[in-house]
Amino acid sequence: MIKSIKSRELRVGMYVQKLDCAWVDHPFLVNSFHLKNEKMLNKVIAAGIENIDIDTSKGLDVLVVEPEQKTPPQTPPPVTKKKKKKIPVSKEERKARAIYKDGTNIIRNMMEDVRLGKQVEVESVNPVAEKVVQSIFRNPHALTGITRIKTKDEYTFMHCVSVTGLMVMFARYLKFSKEDIHEVAIGSLVHDIGKIMVPDKVLNKPGKLNFDEFEVMKDHVTFSREILENNPAISQMALDVAVLHHERMDGSGYPRGLAGDEISLVGQMSAIVDVYDALTSVRVYKDAWEPSQALKSMIEWSPGHFSRELVQQFIQCLGIYPVGSLVELKSGRVGIVLEQNDEEILRPKIRIIYNAKSKYYVEVNDIDLSKETKDRITAAISPKKYNIELSVFL
Incomplete structure (x- = not known):
């Protein structure tokens, strides 16, 4: 979604679609770019550019700030509204288990429809996406703790729900708007939908894939794009989660070999979350890694594979001892x-x-x-x- 904002509303993580000036009058080589750090933000402000168009499907939205209420001097100051208390994990666990089960079933059924050549109804994931968002907002640890438990046979479906919980938690931590968080949830639920087109002997091979098998496995992202890109229920932000989660910051990823800012913010986030969940899960070919071991390795793989800054923010989001440790x-x-x-x-x-x-x-x-x-x-x-x-x- 394109929005016109003032320069004072800019923040790191936004995607600048257009600056309200001629190309020769601003300090950037291109007119559209991802605002990735304070240095870039300061350049925009220093250039005296007041009006900017941003694309909220590729980056962060505007922070919504409630207008300050002016109180007459003679009246006492208004009572500060208390921050909404987090529901204890013990009270959220039952709902979280139901969401995990429902989400797994819906993804399984949707993938089966793809395998049978039926029309995919992406809208069917909307209720689950909203339930995941609501659960994470009530307590971010209940669902993300439960989804650590997966079975080998159901891994592909369970992984989609697990990634969704982690992505919603991460997006909330980065202060995405509620609307964008919902789009992130939809994209996460269907991010591996193309895997149903990969032969079982490759998808569930109990060992390392050879070169030819890995090439076949990589096709799942292309399949996902073909299934999702022309569907009106899928926004650009949701599509980015699905088609960019195997891209890497150094250009070594697939399918397009994108690098750096060519990968949108949600694409970079989904790469981190997808790998973390895969590493900490039991697979047909490996045991689960401990969360601390996975996070340590991911820091070591940055900034090659991932944005080091984003990995550090993900660690802060999860905590020193992630839920389930x-x-x-x-x-x-x-x-x-x-x-x-x-x-x-x-x-x-x-x-x-x-x-x-x-x-x-x-x-x-x-x-x-x-x-x-x-x-x-x-x-x-x-x-x-x-x-x-x-x-x-x-």
Whole structure:
């Protein structure tokens, strides 16, 4: 969507479609570009350009600021509206499980329609997209914790829902508008729709793909584009999520080999989220990585594969110990991270399930480390260390 705004409304992450001046009168080589840092923002302001057209389908929208209400001096100041409290994970879990199940079923059915050559009704994902957005806004950790649990047979469908939760959480963290977050959710749900056209022997091969097989696998993005690009229910922002999530910042990705700012912001975000979810999931050819291991590797792969700045923001969004991580405490207790504490990021809420000293499972107990002054996390650990099956406790 094209919007005309004033220069004072510009912010990093927007996509500038047009500057209200001749090409020779501004300091950029092109008229349309992604505003990726403060330096570029300052150049626009320094050039004295007042009116700018932005494309909200390719970048961030305008921040909506409520107008300040003027109060007569003789009256007391208005009561400050309290920030809406986050619903506890325990109260959101039931709804999150239902969303995960419904989303998985809808994606499975949609992909089956594609396989059978039927008309794809992309509109059918709208209700699930909205439910994911609502769940993340109520509590960003319930759905993203539950979607860590996947089965090998259902991975492709579950992965789509899991990526959606993470993308909505990330977009919310980056202060996208509610409208844009919904478009991100739609694009994420259908981002791998073309995989149904890949032969099962390639898609579910329990080992590394050879060169020819990988070339076949890469075709899924082209299939997705063909299915989605002319569908009126798919915005440009949603399409970018689907067709750009395998592009890389250094141009080494596919299918087009785009690099740097040629990849839209949501395209860069979806590349990060897609890889993170794939690494931390059990696949037919590998075990799941621990979240901390995945994030450390992704930092090492930046800025080649990913925007380092965006990866760091994604880590801040997830927290030091992402939801679903298994951690060991100084006391010997072992638990699963349920929810972050925004004020104390090193002391999240945890579900205690095991005692490392006695080597026994214990009665499940949810604790808030921010309220326990004597205990603390000493390490993020692999479930294999104590043969723990996380799915039993989530």
